[in-house]
Amino acid sequence: MNDRPNVKFDIYFGPEHGRNQYWRDIWEYRGLLYFLAWRDILVRYKQTMIGIAWSLLNPLFFMVVFTVIFERVGRFPSEGSTPYPILVFSALLPWQLFSSALTQCSKSLVENRHMVSKIYFPRVIVPLSAVVVSLVDFCISSSLLVVMMLIYRWNPGWQIIFLPLFLLLAILAALSIGVWLSAINVKYRDFQYITPFMVQIGLFLSPVGFTSSVIPEQWRLLYSLNPMVGVIDGFRWCLLGGEADIYFPGLVLAVVLTLATLWFGIKYFRTTERTFADFI
Numbered sequence: 001m002n003d004r005p006n007v008k009f010d011i012y013f014g015p016e017h018g019r020n021q022y023w024r025d026i027w028e029y030r031g032l033l034y035f036l037a038w039r040d041i042l043v044r045y046k047q048t049m050i051g052i053a054w055s056l057l058n059p060l061f062f063m064v065v066f067t068v069i070f071e072r073v074g075r076f077p078s079e080g081s082t083p084y085p086i087l088v089f090s091a092l093l094p095w096q097l098f099s100s101a102l103t104q105c106s107k108s109l110v111e112n113r114h115m116v117s118k119i120y121f122p123r124v125i126v127p128l129s130a131v132v133v134s135l136v137d138f139c140i141s142s143s144l145l146v147v148m149m150l151i152y153r154w155n156p157g158w159q160i161i162f163l164p165l166f167l168l169l170a171i172l173a174a175l176s177i178g179v180w181l182s183a184i185n186v187k188y189r190d191f192q193y194i195t196p197f198m199v200q201i202g203l204f205l206s207p208v209g210f211t212s213s214v215i216p217e218q219w220r221l222l223y224s225l226n227p228m229v230g231v232i233d234g235f236r237w238c239l240l241g242g243e244a245d246i247y248f249p250g251l252v253l254a255v256v257l258t259l260a261t262l263w264f265g266i267k268y269f270r271t272t273e274r275t276f277a278d279f280i
Contacts, residue, residue: 025121079213086148109127127178172259176261179262183272
């Protein structure tokens with residue numbers, strides 16, 4: 001006769017119960033963040049014909065096109081005495097960081113479906129790693145702006161010390177929308193086709209090829225509902241030596257909207273995170 005009690009064991013793979021340590025888990029899994037980012041960087045630049053040069057040719061192409069369309073054809077004004085190519089390129093840098101990070105974030109969970117469905121880790125690490133990859137492209141493209149400033153003999157002013165703050169705002173703007181789309185894309189795969197279309201429209205709705213000062217004053221606050229307006233204006237203010245002005249009500253609105261969207265985005269992400277493995 002077996003006198004052993006009938007004992008059942010539940011095996012749990014995940015964060016510890018009873019403690020709100022989700023953010024601590026992100027720090028503990030930072031090695032995975034580095035690995036995912038490094039893997040994506042290698043995949044992007046390995047076995048390509050032009051490799052890193054693509055990070056330079058892409059913004060260079062858009063700079064030439066926008067300069068021709070907006071300055072030569074549209075006769076849009078520059079900011080003070082700023083050369084129009086520098087005006088455009090100083091806006092392309094944050095825009096391409098935003099668009100690349102947003103696009104990569106939106107599809108990051110689906111592209112890493114095998115990891116998401118098999119092991120535990122804070123899933124927000126996946127879209128975070130996509131932002132790191134976009135930062136590498138940003139650093140490479142920034143070298144071209146340095147060359148352009150040397151050619152045009154253009155020196156940024158003291159305002160450049162605030163550039164990291166606007167860079168952080170651009171990253172948060174991309175991440176605030178990216179975490180939403182990454183979670184939604186797990187269940188509704190249509191968004192992987194909608195996101196590039198939205199990014200293309202946003203390129204022309206943002207002051208990349210022109211200055212936001214051409215917008216009538218009564219519409220500027222409404223126009224600033226696009227958070228990239230404040231980011232781009234800030235980049236130009238930092239890089240153009242004060243030639244460009246910042247519309248401070250629009251900048252404050254961009255910061256508030258970005259932080260609010262990021263808070264709700266992370267909250268939605270964490271609410272749906274437990275169902276990712278079921279749909280992915």
